Amino acid sequence: MLELNKDNFDNEVLESDGVVVVDFWSESCDPCLELMPEVEKLAEEYGDKAKFAKLNIKGNRRLAMKQQVMGLPSIVFYVDGEKAEHLSGDDLEPADIEATLNELLG
Amino acid sequence: MSEVYDLLIVGGGPAGLSSAIYGSRSKLKTLVLESKSKMGGQVADYHEMENYPGVVETTAPELVESFEEHAKKFGTEFAKGEVQELELDGFIKTVKTKKGEEYQAKSIVLATGAEPRKLGCEGEAEFKGKGVSYCATCDADFFEDLHVVVVGNGNSAIEEAIYLTKFAAKVTIIVIHEEGKMDAEKLFQERAYANDKIEFVWNSTLKEVKGEGIVETAVLKNVKTGETTELDCDGIFIFIGRVPSTDFLEDTNVQLTEGGYIKADEDMKTTVPGVYAAGDVREKVVRQVVTAAGDGATAAVMAQSYLEAEEHWRDNVLKTDKQVVVAFWNPTQDESLNTLQDIEELGIEADENKKLVKIDTYRNRLITNRYNITKVPTVLIIESGEEVERVENPTEEELAGLLK
Numbered sequence: 001m002l003e004l005n006k007d008n009f010d011n012e013v014l015e016s017d018g019v020v021v022v023d024f025w026s027e028s029c030d031p032c033l034e035l036m037p038e039v040e041k042l043a044e045e046y047g048d049k050a051k052f053a054k055l056n057i058k059g060n061r062r063l064a065m066k067q068q069v070m071g072l073p074s075i076v077f078y079v080d081g082e083k084a085e086h087l088s089g090d091d092l093e094p095a096d097i098e099a100t101l102n103e104l105l106g
Numbered sequence: 107m108s109e110v111y112d113l114l115i116v117g118g119g120p121a122g123l124s125s126a127i128y129g130s131r132s133k134l135k136t137l138v139l140e141s142k143s144k145m146g147g148q149v150a151d152y153h154e155m156e157n158y159p160g161v162v163e164t165t166a167p168e169l170v171e172s173f174e175e176h177a178k179k180f181g182t183e184f185a186k187g188e189v190q191e192l193e194l195d196g197f198i199k200t201v202k203t204k205k206g207e208e209y210q211a212k213s214i215v216l217a218t219g220a221e222p223r224k225l226g227c228e229g230e231a232e233f234k235g236k237g238v239s240y241c242a243t244c245d246a247d248f249f250e251d252l253h254v255v256v257v258g259n260g261n262s263a264i265e266e267a268i269y270l271t272k273f274a275a276k277v278t279i280i281v282i283h284e285e286g287k288m289d290a291e292k293l294f295q296e297r298a299y300a301n302d303k304i305e306f307v308w309n310s311t312l313k314e315v316k317g318e319g320i321v322e323t324a325v326l327k328n329v330k331t332g333e334t335t336e337l338d339c340d341g342i343f344i345f346i347g348r349v350p351s352t353d354f355l356e357d358t359n360v361q362l363t364e365g366g367y368i369k370a371d372e373d374m375k376t377t378v379p380g381v382y383a384a385g386d387v388r389e390k391v392v393r394q395v396v397t398a399a400g401d402g403a404t405a406a407v408m409a410q411s412y413l414e415a416e417e418h419w420r421d422n423v424l425k426t427d428k429q430v431v432v433a434f435w436n437p438t439q440d441e442s443l444n445t446l447q448d449i450e451e452l453g454i455e456a457d458e459n460k461k462l463v464k465i466d467t468y469r470n471r472l473i474t475n476r477y478n479i480t481k482v483p484t485v486l487i488i489e490s491g492e493e494v495e496r497v498e499n500p501t502e503e504e505l506a507g508l509l510k
């Protein structure tokens with residue numbers, strides 16, 4: 001999965017066409033570490049239909065907050081650069097992510 | 107699927123891991139099923155750990171990691187899966203996960219702990235991930251130099267509020283009780299009062315969360331006056347107690363309290379034979395790592411003695427074609443010792459259709475209780491698994507009759 005930071009975020013996400021899925025995470029967030037491999041699986045499965053990326057909030061806190069992300073884990077979906085959906089919480093299931101993705105892919 | 111575990115533990119927190127250590131060290135084939143990919147339960151989600159006896163300097167995640175390592179050392183197996191359904195009738199029990207995997211076991215320890223209680227106020231769900239949080243270690247980073255509100259006043263709330271002061275500029279604790287009163291233990295209260303970054307709002311609760319996309323305002327309600335006030339803040343952490351994780355037990359005979367905790371006695375026995383409860387999920391007063399670990403140990407030891415008694419009974423009494431003479435005795439009861447000796451002298455087993463089984467009522471509570479043995483000595487005659495005769499305090503003639 002593509003690693004995002006403040007240098008490439010605009011270009012890869014906000015100026016990107018189609019669906020982009022961003023996994024916001026950090027080392028100290030256990031639920032995030034649990035979810036990551038599941039998101040990676042989805043990235044493999046849906047890689048040709050959507051772009052998958054991750055953002056470590058360590059050092060990128062302001063960037064995350066600008067995207068109105070203030071809690072982990074957070075999975076944010078963008079469509080043509082517009083924020084379309086934000087899923088969050090330690091009870092977030094891979095199935096929820098997949099369902100939202102399918103909805104947005106139409 | 108073909109494997110049958112001696113001991114299957116649901117939940118990999120301190121209670122489950124402690125049970126696993128005791129179980130696998132006693133050579134029980136032991137499996138821990140944990141829904142999360144990381145072991146440790148609640149303990150993986152906070153930092154400070156100051157009261158685990160014998161471990162002076164440690165952190166919560168460090169401590170529970172060594173629990174896991176300790177269980178692995180004795181050969182505990184681990185699997186990932188959220189248990190959703192249990193079939194507990196019969197000696198071999200079946201455990202099913204949400205994903206459909208099935209496991210079989212002869213005894214089960216339920217150690218599923220508890221999860222954070224939701225407040226249920228307006229905006230709480232909407233702002234999850236946008237400033238409303240239940241996990242300080244997950245989200246503290248966001249609030250560097252900002253103002254956060256902590257709702258709650260128990261140990262966890264005050265401990266986490268103190269932790270958050272390492273990041274936030276200011277932490278306001280919302281306490282539902284009158285000024286000066288908190289549920290947290292004194293030590294935490296004193297630390298909170300001494301902390302410059304902590305302020306309190308008393309007699310109050312969170313009524314609503316507001317903001318444009320992210321949390322901006324906590325609407326507080328004074329429970330005495332009914333008055334509402336608005337407090338500008340960047341984040342809201344909610345620590346108002348926990349609820350036991352026992353939804354998956356609804357269709358079983360494991361009895362729960364009104365609050366959803368598992369009813370178990372001091373031997374950790376639930377209302378289903380061979381099924382034990384340990385840790386925060388059990389109805390009890392003190393919920394700590396050390397008490398969870400204690401529960402886990404007791405549960406595993408009880409499970410082991412259950413297995414021994416049950417398997418011994420099955421193999422020697424229920425699965426034989428012979429007529430079985432069962433002598434219940436107790437080493438502290440002289441009369442029962444004499445009777446036992448008399449029975450042994452009869453040489454019952456010279457008859458190839460007969461068999462003698464001795465049960466020490468002190469050690470084997472399971473079978474003693476199952477057959478309602480209230481006196482020793484008592485002799486039962488069992489044929490094809492059924493009780494056909496019972497003699498309490500048998501006379502010599504009655505004993506001789508056993509040879510018929």
Ligand SMILES: Cc1cc2nc3c(=O)[nH]c(=O)nc-3n(C[C@H](O)[C@H](O)[C@H](O)COP(=O)(O)OP(=O)(O)OC[C@H]3O[C@@H](n4cnc5c(N)ncnc54)[C@H](O)[C@@H]3O)c2cc1C
Binds near residue numbers: 187190221
């Ligand atoms: C913020 C905070 C601070 C604390 N500070 C301290 C302290 O300083 N000292 C102290 O001694 N105690 C402290 N405690 C309390 C202590 O953490 C708990 O008492 C302890 O974790 C209880 O252990 P447990 O194994 O019973 O349950 P838990 O730790 O809750 O573990 C239960 C496990 O079961 C799993 N599970 C649940 N349902 C299922 C299912 N259906 N299938 C499979 N797995 C499932 C869960 O994922 C979890 O991993 C604190 C608690 C909190 C929240």
